[in-house]
Amino acid sequence: MSATTAASGRFAMMIDGAPVEGGEAPFDVINPFDGSVVAKAPTCSKADLDKAVSAARTAFKSWSALSFEDRKGYLKKMAEVTEKNKDALAELLVLEQGKGRIQADYEIMAAQGWFQNAIDAEHPNKLFEDTKEQKVQKLYRPLGVVGCITAWNFPIALMAFKISFGLLSGCTIILKPSENTPLCTLELARLYNEVLPPGVLSVVTSEKKELGEWLVKHPGIDKISFTGSTATGKRIMQTAAESLKRVTLELGGNDPAIVLPDADPAKVAPGIFQAAFFNSGQVCIAAKRIFVPESIFDATVEAFANEAKNAPFGNGLDKGVVFGPLNNGMQYDRVRELLMDALDNGAEMVVGEVPPPREDAKGYMIKPVVLKNVKEGMRIVDEEQFGPVMPVMSYKTVDEAIERANNTEYGLGASVWTSDLDKGDEVAAQINAGTVWVNTHGEIDGTVAFGGAKCSGVGHEGGTEGLLAFLQLHVVKTKRVAAL
Structure with a gap:
């Protein structure tokens, strides 16, 4: 953890590669074991979000132009940064989320595994047909700017689930963690922005519901990836339908x-x-x-x-x-x-x-x-x-x-x-x-797609399907005949 956040108890958002404390009053993050205040987190304004979206759209041009392997190189650096800071992150996770240190360590290990799964992924571009008559290519392009919204139960793991395959695809990302557990996400955003180009990954926070609504409705965001309740997922889907914005929804279960x-x-x-x-x-x-x-x-x-x-x-x-x-x-x-x-x-x-x-x-x-x-x-x-x-x-x-x-x-x-x-x-x-x-329950990793049926979700995370969720299929068909 940085000296500034540790000493002051204040955390900053990361927008366009730089710390932003926000234009409104910060909010308290509570230790669920004893009710004490762990630290204060910044409140994102509409102007702050607009700045993050603008930076993400600018960064998308160069980030999406990088090769698949070059983007994997950045993911490796992010995994290394996570490993280097795992002890401080685990302690912070216990303080803001409440889970035992053993399970906090496990969550960070799961996040590392997800990065590795993305690093090991293959590019989905495929030569579908190659005959003397024609060539058909199935090519995939990144969707653009993705708004990610994560839940409070696994803030570090859920962040990794979304940004690993999202950044690998060539998309740029604006992530909003839960107001109950924003601190680890903010700290990771600071660490990751030390190795990423500006604007590729921004993190915004607020305890107000309006931020999530702004994110979903923003015309500069091309996709929403959400983990949370079924009720909220339904509202996101309704809002996204107005512009046919792509969605991945990982929702509740029973x-x-x-x-x-x-x-x-x-x-x-x-x-x-x-x-x-x-x-x-x-x-x-x-x-x-x-x-x-x-x-x-x-x-x-x-x-x-x-x-x-x-x-x-x-x-x-x-x-x-x-x-x-x-x-x-x-x-x-x-x-x-x-x-x-x-x-x-x-x-x-x-x-x-x-x-x-x-x-x-x-x-x-x-x-x-x-x-x-x-x-x-x-x-x-x-x-x-x-x-x-x-x-x-x-x-x-x-x-x-x-x-x-x-x-x-x-x-x-x-x-x-x-x-x-x-x-x-x-x-x-x-x-x-x-x-x-x-004979087991709940085991997931990034090599196999994960998603729900019925009201438990739309789309998948992890595996080939999880990567494709950030991509748009682009078919190129070339006829091998003389020009008319």
Whole structure:
């Protein structure tokens, strides 16, 4: 971290390669563990955004003209800068996001992996046909200026997910992080602009919703790549439709995890617990609905309860802590509300406790909760909770479990847990989700495209499909005949 940000507690936006403190009053970034102020972040004005867009459009001309390999060279420098500063970044991530230091280190490692996946990617240009009659080329051009909006659960990883393949494509980028977790993004923007040409990557911040709206509506931005809630994604899609602006939307999920009758509860419980509670459940692809056959229901619930009792929750800066608090007060209130609703409607809390109202709490900590006697129709099952609560439901037949798993507007991820791999593949093929895992859950990397079905998203990130999302297909057909 730079001496200026560390000493003053103030961070600057990066616009056209230079720090900008913004023309309006900065806003506080809160430590979710104890409610203290970590630092102040700058507020972007409309004029600041216009300057960032103008700089990005100017930089696009020379950036897009670079070779694919030259742009990979810049990505390598960005990865090196991230590696060099990983310890300071991890500590800052814990302070503003709340996750345990172990998971903060993992997030930075995931970001590094995504850069490497982009560096290893091949250019998609293809000679489609080459005969004596004609030559047909499928060429790809970068779309232009991309506005990226990231969520507060994985600010470093989500930034890497978007800018690695986005910059590789030849696009220039303006990124807006969540107002809850802007600090790591601002620091990375400062570091990356030490190795990038001016205007290629700008980062703007504000706690006001208007900034996101300005970004989506701005006529100088050619595409929006958004990670966040389904409700916000729908509004972005409506706004972008006015100009047919391209969009990639990675949205919410209500992922089912189906335990098959042949599974051993003691063996599957640790993996499913991690899938449900990683990042304190604040993951779009967390396992949020657990289906267990009646024959092994009690043993499986007991195994989950044992995992919850031993889970190291607490201050993310403390040694050995894996799971931290929820990131912000709004999310704390929502998870508490859904938990109270479940208990009021007959759910039984196997392990855990009801958190106090926010005004009586110090920070946003909710310790792990395992629920049984839950069913469809309860909000904790039907809605995306995004918190450390595991609703476990029994089923009679596998067909019933599949039908109930698919009975949702979401379709981001799902998992099947079994000792019979053929049966696992058979069940996985019947689940309507963008990614279905067998005997694991939530593993993604930049070599394979990731995206959702139904209301969980539009488009993909990572893999060839993720690169193509930043490119426009340009077909050139040449007839090999004498000119008329």
